[in-house]
Amino acid sequence: MSTFLIPRNIEFGENSLEALKGLEGERAVLVTGGSSMKRFGFLDQAVDYLKEAGIESKIVDGVEPNPSVKTVIKGKEEMLDFNPDWIIAIGGGSALDAAKIMWAFYEHPDLEFEDIIEVASMPKLRNKAKFIAIPSTSGTASEITAFSVITDTENKIKYPIVSPEIVPDIAIVDPKIPATMPAHITANTGMDVLAHAVEAFVSTAASDYSDALALKAIEMVFEYLPKAVSNGDDMVAREKMHNASTMAGMAFSNASLGIVHSLAHKIGGELHVTHGLANAILLPYVIEFNYEAAKEKFEIVEKALGVDSLADAVRDLNKKLDIVPSFNAIDWLDYTEKDFENILDRMSKNAHQDPCTLTNPQEPTVEDMKQIYTDSF
Template identity: 65%
Template sequence: MSVMSFSIPRTIYYGEGSLDKLAQLQGKKAAIVTGGSSMKRFGFLDQAESLLKKAGIDSILIDGVEPNPSVETVQKGAKAMLDFSPDWIVAIGGGSALDAAKVMWCFYEHPELAFEDIIQPGSMPSLRNKAKFIAIPSTSGTASEITAFSVITDTKKHIKYPIVAADMVPDIAILDPSLPMTMPKHITANTGMDVMCHATEAVVSTAATAFTDPYAIQAIKMVLEHLPVAYHEPKNLKAREAMHEASALAGMAFTNASLGLVHSMAHKIGGEFGVTHGLANAILLPYVIAYNRKFTDKYAYAEKILGVADLAQAIKEMNQKMDIPSCFRDCSEVDFNEEKFKEVLQRMSQNAFEDPCTLTNPGTPTAADVQMLYEAAYYGTEVK
């Protein structure tokens, strides 16, 4: 067996009121990165700014990060950081805000780099030369707050690039359940299924180990038990805490074990059609499980521990309870025009096949296999 590694996040503060830890930071300046207006509307930005001020830290706000953060957005944010010179970067909001802030951080520390310089594994230079990083998620899904991953969209090429670098794991993650309690139901569903996908793909990854499996399987257990409750009872603090923790646990698993075809395919169909990442994962997951079962017994292993007869069926039933469509053709979030789907299918399949996440999928999938899976997930047909 070759030498392997297992890394866990630096510091995690979790539980109700954990946002107050911002008042205990030591520093001079902080750049707060966020997305749309929800963090402002619910008072969390004002609270964060007030807590930083209590710590004697001046702050600026870099907002407007879009749901699929673009290269242009991270470059614009990095320029604002260069002008302000923060020693802390505080990302607060959904996974997109956290992902964007990580890459802004890179360009702030290394302004000479172009985006193309960091998209290959191992190409990210060292960070923490100018600033440290705090991540405060408002959604329970991406686990960007404790992972080495970021996903950035090249809007000109219509491709989402997963960027992986150990240095991007935040110095501090704050998991305060008061933030996700403000999520609308459909976002609770989509982000929660992102957690399920992270955990499930980590279990069957060819890089999974005895170190990663416990985190992944516990995350699956928590999602099965608590996501439907969080969806139907948005103010249920116990369910919100559990989903926030499940997201982080799944993140610990997949940041060490990596992912698989579901994410490869979700990245590319998201780049082509603009569908939300978690929703794409939720739709794709049962189809990829059906394909992967031919190559791995790890689903059966997880099912035995969890006491679940058929994980794919349990996922389908949970999707249905949360109004997630069973195939892309029935998806109303974006326009999944059949003519465009056929037009981009071959290119999208090749791009997904070449995605880094494909490398740790069970078996040896081909671009033709990926195309078959896209067609099954689009039309809602059986996997061949």
């Protein structure tokens, strides 16, 4: 017996932001990041559409990349003052993730952060408000997932919060919004989409439902990511990548991930390598590591793409996107072989413990994790 979780509605395609005009309610809190949504006019547009629907808005902005517990608490207080019946998150994965937890605290003001860290410890939401997510990057798929990643900045720990309760009610997947991303963010977040789709497809928790979404998303990334990166105004490519992100998100929110993510989470934490970039570098190595264990699945992907080797096809894709083949080739990474040796043991042990390791098709040892880091460094 299994459950496949998805949002109530996915509004998609150019100008789907206009779906806000049809909302019923009285007050909405809009949660956003630093400045991009304001700068490109999407925030004002959202407020105008809500006004047309007779809904009064309040803005909670300033959510930082890798949002902190402090930011979430501040947002909760502003929500308690305003008493919204809609929470609308518009921005990158950071703004969406932060808004999900502000919402939980707004619904249950006595809740402490410690209370919701355990899997399935989230109380019922939607007594006060429903939740809309409007992604501005085509990558994390927070608009669709049961996940939120919040950082305890004092103890430098990233907490993944997992609950079916925080799957948004409505996702608005409007390609005009991520079309303002610069090329390198498009490339990195796009490779995160590919990692989600490939890992969900070969996951030990994959299902017929997740397979269909994951395989289609893989095909879309190979065809459209190079176009979205080389010409940011190619609206077909932008729309395909935005949809692929959400589809891959539906797949991995249900089927979970594998050790590309386990390894990327820890090397990201230690060396501050952007999540999508770390995934892009690790993906071909992990495909090779998993190949025999999930041979039938990989062959399906290779057949769909018309390639002999998926690992080599990913390497070619990285090259097309100007993504380097190894960590030590990242030009801003100021790190020596010696420094790397020093963190290798800790990183490999931590990556082995990551929850994403549980659904990897080939069960790895700590030594295996070490070997993949060494090969990809």
